[in-house]
Amino acid sequence: MKILIIRFSSIGDIVLTTPVIRCVKMQVPDAEVHFLTKKNFASVVRSNPYIDKLHLLDESLDNTIAALAEEGFDWVIDLHHNLRTLRIKKVLKCPSKSFNKLNIQKWLLTNFKLNFLPQKHIVDRYLETVSHLGVRNDGAGLDYFIPANEEIKPSDLPASHQLGYIGLVVGAAHATKRLPLHKLKELVQLIDHPLVILGGPEDRSTGEVLAELDPIRVYNACGKFSLNESADLVRKAKLIITHDTGLMHIAAAFRKPVISVWGNTVPAFGMTPYINQPGAPAVLINGISLPVTGNSNGGTDQVEVIGLRCRPCSKIGHDACPKGHFKCMEQIDLQDLHKKTRQLLAAR
Template sequence: MGDMVMAQSLFKKIKERDRDAIIDVIGPAWSSPILERMEEVRQAITLKTSHGEWGISTRRKLGKSLRNEQYDEAIVLPRSWKSALVPFFANIPKRIGFHGEQRFILLTERRKLNKKTLNQTVKRFVSLGIPKQELFSLKALPNPQLNVDHDNQAALYKNHHLDTERPAVAMMAGAEYGPAKQWPLKHFHELANQLIRQGYQVWILGGPKDQADGDLIINGLGKHAHNLCGATKLVDAIDLLAAAKVAVSNDSGLMHVAAAVGAKVHGIYGSTSELFTPPLTEHKIIHNLNLDCAPCFKRICPLGHTNCLNQITPKQVLDQI
């Protein structure tokens, strides 16, 4: 999810260079609601394969179905072999991507990934949309900006009995990648407790898998704490985050959504680094202890203590809010 949000910086850059460019984006079904909130994107095209599936016949069928569109260029963001198949089968004449998995026939232009120059995911994405000779100018990149449905926002307040008077703090406690990216639930609970005492309402946002964690966070906190995990769709999360005053999040996809709708983002980093995947907004505060053992980029703490997250206290975050 975070990658799809960050890809909007590429779409914006393409539009800066060519105002009349028509941009269609191929992605999994779950990404369509995000893409529909990007004004630069004409249509989201669903690739009906599951994560990790080769799906060569599915990709061939989709590619052939797109030939009538007569696309001029395809930008392939992933470095996998299979990700370049649809543009190849669609007979798109110019197909750009990074070197990876021997894609000699599938791509017409293969670029070397200079990890020192392109030290952030968003820079890597945007670099594929500009001529190689302009890479030196990759400094001021456009931030993602998702559109907000204010009618849906109002309906969500009503349907979930949210307080229109209290400022909201959204919390995203999920960490699908692994526990080394998850701030302790007891810390989220204590922070929520203190915020409610100071006049805020707290919304826990996430998917159905995060519902049990959300219940633990709001346990005993009263009517101003709402566990919305699994009770809202992705488009609803977009609109709720736009209404929140503050968003407190692990390094996750929803953190990038919050940044793209203007919330003040408090990003909590442990095993990962904000130097590589920062929330793309000027309105952010990063919480990172920068321990000697971090960032390790592991799913589970290899030292068994996860001090990089455990030692970021609720008080430290509360004081910054």
């Protein structure tokens, strides 16, 4: 059975689809799994052994659709569900199942603070789209596979960090999902442990400011590594402190202890770190046993400001606080965050 799974973006959302990819491949007899995403995010899934063929969204949607039409798919699993995927499904003319984004429920929560969202993680809702194929959650959590040529070497880190470090993810797609710089500086000064600052090129200046606080203890990795290399820095960390962003889900894929910091978005959206169930078995592909991609030392905690009437103000985020006060981040209790950090480190 030839199955096309679609998720165009973004990093975190694609990582959250990996249980669907794996479970379809392992549980549907003779499944040939194809995956369609944007070119910008190809590295997120290019090394995934459960994907038989990767398709990349061309600048011309017509060209992409023409290439897909030649495949002769038996099913389309649409985990993005927008106008472009509607057009793809219409042309392919094969059975399809689409993910329910629950946009009305999210609108009610962000605009009227009425929560009608199911108390269910988005991973489990993604998996509902393939239940008709007899697919069930195998409990093995998220996947993230790093090619060997993009693994970090010990020499890529300063000697002060080669015996272990905490990863601090400072980036996020929207400003209202990020701690302000002065809060990050205070947090860095609280944590008496080697830190690697993680983020993209756009976070380089923030990382530089934080590294200047203690150039020996704090290493700025923002913009210095590829996505997969940054993912390997996450994999090698003792613990990850992160905003609601893609590296948070990559950390969950590696079963790392994660402390997530929430601003304008809320855990109720169902996108908290998704850790595998204890004792999840190895899985088999082409007769080869593949363990889950992380280790068993995971544990999660979260920090947020409870009781703000303006929160959540968006299901995604804003460039600035709509109210101007940014209380959802300004009132984050950094002492509590520091306490949780020490507790998770001790639990390791």
